[in-house]
Amino acid sequence: MLSKKTSNTIAGIAFLSPNILGFLAFTTIPLIFSMILAFSNWDLTLHNMFHDDTIQFVGLKNFIQLFRERDFWKFLGNTLFLMMGAPFAIAGSLIAAILLNKDLKGKKSGIFRIILPGAILFVSCVMLTLVGMGAAALTIVIVGAVGMTLISGILFGQTVYRTLFYLPNFTSGVAVYILWKKLYSPQTGPVNAILEKPVAAVGNIVNATPSWVISAGEWLFLIIGLFILMKVLKSLFNHWKDGDLGTCGLGLSLVFAMMPFFFAILWAPSAAAKFAVPAIATAILVFHLARSLRTRDFPCTTWHGVGTGFMISMISLVPMFMLIGFAAAIANLPVLSADGLQPPEWLSNYDWAKPAIMIMGLWGAIGSNNMLLYLAGLSNVPPELEEAADIDGASPFQKFWNVTWPQLAPITFFIVVMSVIGGLQGGFEMARTMTQGGPWGSTTTLSYFIYNEGFATGRLGYSSAISWVLFIMVFSITMINWKFGSKYVND
Amino acid sequence: MKYIFVAILFVLIIATIGTVMVNKQTSSGKPVIYWVTDNNPARALQINTFQSWMKKKGYPDCELRLDTANRDVSKQVIQSVSGVGGDVMDCWSGGGDIMYFAEMGIMEDVTEDAKRLGFDPSKTFPSLEDDLKVGGKQYIFPCNVGASMYFVNCDAFKKFGLTPPPMTWDIAEFERRGKEFVEAANKGLERRQYFMAENIDMISTMRSYGNDVFNETLTRSRMTGEGNDGYMKALILNKKWIEVDHIIPSAAEVQSFSTDSGYGGATFQLFFKGNFAMVSTGRYALIQFRQFGKMDLDAVQYPNGGYPNTIIATRAALVYKGGKHKDLSKYFLAYLASEDYNMNIVNDGDSLPPNPEFTKTEEYLHPKDYPNEWKVHKKFAQDAVDISIVLTKSPFVANKRVYGYMDDARQAVLSNKQTPEESVAYCETRINEEIDRNLLEKPKLKPEYDRQVELQKKIDEYRKTGKKIPKDWISNPYHKKYYKDMGWLE
Numbered sequence: 001m002l003s004k005k006t007s008n009t010i011a012g013i014a015f016l017s018p019n020i021l022g023f024l025a026f027t028t029i030p031l032i033f034s035m036i037l038a039f040s041n042w043d044l045t046l047h048n049m050f051h052d053d054t055i056q057f058v059g060l061k062n063f064i065q066l067f068r069e070r071d072f073w074k075f076l077g078n079t080l081f082l083m084m085g086a087p088f089a090i091a092g093s094l095i096a097a098i099l100l101n102k103d104l105k106g107k108k109s110g111i112f113r114i115i116l117p118g119a120i121l122f123v124s125c126v127m128l129t130l131v132g133m134g135a136a137a138l139t140i141v142i143v144g145a146v147g148m149t150l151i152s153g154i155l156f157g158q159t160v161y162r163t164l165f166y167l168p169n170f171t172s173g174v175a176v177y178i179l180w181k182k183l184y185s186p187q188t189g190p191v192n193a194i195l196e197k198p199v200a201a202v203g204n205i206v207n208a209t210p211s212w213v214i215s216a217g218e219w220l221f222l223i224i225g226l227f228i229l230m231k232v233l234k235s236l237f238n239h240w241k242d243g244d245l246g247t248c249g250l251g252l253s254l255v256f257a258m259m260p261f262f263f264a265i266l267w268a269p270s271a272a273a274k275f276a277v278p279a280i281a282t283a284i285l286v287f288h289l290a291r292s293l294r295t296r297d298f299p300c301t302t303w304h305g306v307g308t309g310f311m312i313s314m315i316s317l318v319p320m321f322m323l324i325g326f327a328a329a330i331a332n333l334p335v336l337s338a339d340g341l342q343p344p345e346w347l348s349n350y351d352w353a354k355p356a357i358m359i360m361g362l363w364g365a366i367g368s369n370n371m372l373l374y375l376a377g378l379s380n381v382p383p384e385l386e387e388a389a390d391i392d393g394a395s396p397f398q399k400f401w402n403v404t405w406p407q408l409a410p411i412t413f414f415i416v417v418m419s420v421i422g423g424l425q426g427g428f429e430m431a432r433t434m435t436q437g438g439p440w441g442s443t444t445t446l447s448y449f450i451y452n453e454g455f456a457t458g459r460l461g462y463s464s465a466i467s468w469v470l471f472i473m474v475f476s477i478t479m480i481n482w483k484f485g486s487k488y489v490n491d
Numbered sequence: 492m493k494y495i496f497v498a499i500l501f502v503l504i505i506a507t508i509g510t511v512m513v514n515k516q517t518s519s520g521k522p523v524i525y526w527v528t529d530n531n532p533a534r535a536l537q538i539n540t541f542q543s544w545m546k547k548k549g550y551p552d553c554e555l556r557l558d559t560a561n562r563d564v565s566k567q568v569i570q571s572v573s574g575v576g577g578d579v580m581d582c583w584s585g586g587g588d589i590m591y592f593a594e595m596g597i598m599e600d601v602t603e604d605a606k607r608l609g610f611d612p613s614k615t616f617p618s619l620e621d622d623l624k625v626g627g628k629q630y631i632f633p634c635n636v637g638a639s640m641y642f643v644n645c646d647a648f649k650k651f652g653l654t655p656p657p658m659t660w661d662i663a664e665f666e667r668r669g670k671e672f673v674e675a676a677n678k679g680l681e682r683r684q685y686f687m688a689e690n691i692d693m694i695s696t697m698r699s700y701g702n703d704v705f706n707e708t709l710t711r712s713r714m715t716g717e718g719n720d721g722y723m724k725a726l727i728l729n730k731k732w733i734e735v736d737h738i739i740p741s742a743a744e745v746q747s748f749s750t751d752s753g754y755g756g757a758t759f760q761l762f763f764k765g766n767f768a769m770v771s772t773g774r775y776a777l778i779q780f781r782q783f784g785k786m787d788l789d790a791v792q793y794p795n796g797g798y799p800n801t802i803i804a805t806r807a808a809l810v811y812k813g814g815k816h817k818d819l820s821k822y823f824l825a826y827l828a829s830e831d832y833n834m835n836i837v838n839d840g841d842s843l844p845p846n847p848e849f850t851k852t853e854e855y856l857h858p859k860d861y862p863n864e865w866k867v868h869k870k871f872a873q874d875a876v877d878i879s880i881v882l883t884k885s886p887f888v889a890n891k892r893v894y895g896y897m898d899d900a901r902q903a904v905l906s907n908k909q910t911p912e913e914s915v916a917y918c919e920t921r922i923n924e925e926i927d928r929n930l931l932e933k934p935k936l937k938p939e940y941d942r943q944v945e946l947q948k949k950i951d952e953y954r955k956t957g958k959k960i961p962k963d964w965i966s967n968p969y970h971k972k973y974y975k976d977m978g979w980l981e
Contacts, residue, residue, distance in 0.1 A: 043933075045594035050813070181746070439902045455564070457892060
């Protein structure tokens with residue numbers, strides 16, 4: 001006779017066994033196997049049940065080959081570029097959650113004054129589409145649908161919005177990608193139908209604008225970028241002086257923080273900007289070095305605070321890169337507008353394909369689980385804290401910044417970690433469905449690269465090595481996040 | 492909770508027993524051959540014909556079942572190397588799958604059986620021989636054969652008062668007619684909606700200038716240097732015809748057409764509607780054209796830079812080396828060479844029948860329900876015999892990579908990221924680097940590679956001095972035919 005404890009243990013294991021067996025068979029064993037494979041020359045064309053060749057250990061050969069491969073760096077760049085959308089996606093889901101946390105239900109009186117014209121508008125739009133008004137009608141339908149949504153929200157409150165916002169999360173990925181492909185259709189898609197006139201107007205304005213104004217616009221963005229750099233460097237050196245950041249941590253952070261301005265050499269369209277921007281950035285660095293290195297109030301160990309420095313510099317990279325990108329776009333405007341400015345060709349254009357995918361990702365992310373997490377977080381913010389802030393006379397922004405935002409820190413931290421992991425691993429379905437990784441590899445991400453390497457050539461060892469490099473990247477960033485990000489959460 | 496657990500377990504056991512019993516009822520008790528192929532309605536008839544053909548021939552009784560869920564190449568590869576591939580599998584010769592499968596050793600060598608059962612290369616189009624064999628061994632036999640041409644919607648030309656193009660034309664004439672067509676067709680329209688052709692075939696255009704992606708011995712990519720600029724010329728023409736002359740649509744213009752469904756995507760429907768006056772495809776497109784309705788069809792060759800040519804490829808069937816019923820599966824390949832099967836293909840318009848003899852039948856040339864197609868059939872069969880060449884595949888490199896790199900070059904030029912010169916040079920470098928890497932990783936290839944390199948040196952020397960070259964020195968199918976047509980062979 002088994003004791004109660006033993007029988008409970010057996011029952012527990014029996015309940016867990018399907019999951020444990022599945023996890024072992026489909027996760028743990030393949031994981032270990034792929035790690036071994038990464039150091040082997042396993043090639044399906046050489047090593048399979050029909051060949052006698054034995055798989056050989058090749059040490060780091062696969063990794064060395066990978067780092068020498070031009071495509072790897074290009075696809076890594078694509079992956080990181082697409083990840084620049086993550087902060088905006090997080091901000092978007094937060095805004096969505098804040099909006100959905102408000103009770104927007106309207107008063108019943110006057111409902112029919114809103115719903116009746118709304119319904120008529122919607123039905124008219126559908127009829128226009130049916131009789132073949134094409135893109136214009138589709139645009140009206142979208143506007144009509146948005147109108148109806150607003151009206152439904154007034155009628156039925158947050159539930160309608162919450163359901164609608166969460167739609168992207170439970171809609172089939174491939175169906176959504178095909179839908180977006182249609183939305184992005186350059187000549188007949190609703191996106192360009194909406195953009196066509198405003199873009200043409202911008203083109204006319206650009207053509208009528210003296211070239212020095214355009215240059216000023218370009219420089220304005222560059223100067224804002226340089227200003228951010230100045231602030232970041234100041235913060236880094238202050239941390240160093242206060243003993244929060246060691247010398248090695250400072251050096252590493254400076255390299256990261258300066259990076260966008262050396263990319264400007266490649267991106268900046270005007271020769272002046274190409275050289276002046278890195279020169280000014282270097283001058284700012286030299287100025288800070290000269291000012292700060294003379295004295296140090298609180299020395300610390302060399303590697304102390306490396307994560308803090310890393311976090312500061314990495315966070316600053318996104319706006320700095322974007323500002324340099326905007327500056328390049330403005331400088332290119334006169335050339336693009338010479339024959340009339342056209343809306344982008346989105347997925348079929350090398351330069352626009354990645355932003356197009358980022359925008360789609362942003363749409364998906366706003367209505368994702370992140371939004372749900374933020375919603376849950378917002379409902380857990382103690383009302384007495386908000387009341388106290390109200391009594392102290394805090395403005396809505398002050399209330400958000402000093403009460404709500406700190407309360408959401410653990411959730412934000414979790415979302416950041418998951419977004420980084422998802423961002424590095426993602427992009428496969430989108431690339432395969434929408435662009436096949438093109439044009440000219442501009443939307444090929446590391447996950448798509450792994451698939452192609454594994455199945456186009458049969459080099460499974462090499463493919464596993466890429467997967468493990470990706471894993472190391474994900475793991476390192478997560479560790480940094482965990483070690484240093486959690487500090488801000490707990491503070 | 493544990494009672495719920497036990498109850499679920501019980502239900503699962505009952506369901507398992509039920510499934511097994513249902514399967515038993517549907518099993519005929521005969522050996523079953525699984526045919527991994529695409530989900531095409533014509534397959535049902537082909538299976539029935541196979542069963543009756545086996546009976547007629549007195550071959551062993553068996554059942555042929557379709558497996559349409561595993562046609563994807565990556566699935567085929569994984570299942571085959573794991574020992575669970577389909578008995579007979581379709582594969583596409585164009586992109587290099589056959590070379591890939593042969594390297595993996597998953598295909599059964601059917602050379603001897605082909606001679607015994609009558610499905611050796613002599614039973615199909617001679618130009619396909621290089622696709623049927625790898626290293627002198629036969630592994631596959633065609634299910635159907637595709638030689639590409641431009642299908643012409645004659646109504647689209649007549650609508651704008653223009654005459655359809657001739658069977659053979661050069662680059663200059665294509666451009667002249669193209670400009671004429673798009674000007675007449677798009678007059679007064681807000682945006683361009685009519686294009687003379689949906690695309691140009693880059694490989695055929697390159698080959699029409701006397702060049703190929705590989706050299707004669709398949710040891711190196713040769714796309715740059717004096718006299719090797721065929722692909723560069725094709726890239727320049729492609730860009731010009733898209734961006735300057737608008738004879739063919741850009742990717743953005745293609746995306747802007749709202750139609751996008753059915754086999755072949757939007758292309759065939761836009762061809763029927765006249766938005767594309769010509770589409771580059773094989774005879775298999777007739778299956779869909781017949782569903783759209785009647786249109787006055789013709790077929791013409793691709794424009795050429797001096798050497799008319801087209802690409803021939805096949806959807807072929809292979810016998811899986813690890814299959815349980817390999818002998819029965821070989822009968823299926825024999826069936827593909829039979830009159831019963833060939834007439835099936837002739838009647839349903841699914842490209843060219845494997846055996847060219849059946850392209851001479853009245854049913855092929857003049858199908859009575861489709862007089863609008865009569866100008867087309869003979870031309871496809873004729874071109875498959877006269878000017879067609881298979882896509883070149885080197886044993887020293889993964890060929891999917893090669894054609895991927897070539898397409899990258901096209902995209903780089905269209906995206907204005909590289910000049911045609913830069914993109915071709917980069918493409919050549921990447922292919923050659925891939926060959927070098929392959930030789931390092933697969934030392935077994937090295938002796939044959941070295942032998943071919945020596946031959947290449949001799950060929951280059953002979954060509955410099957104007958001497959004729961022995962045919963068996965050349966492994967590249969394109970150069971074999973080109974040299975023969977130029978009278979450069981011994």
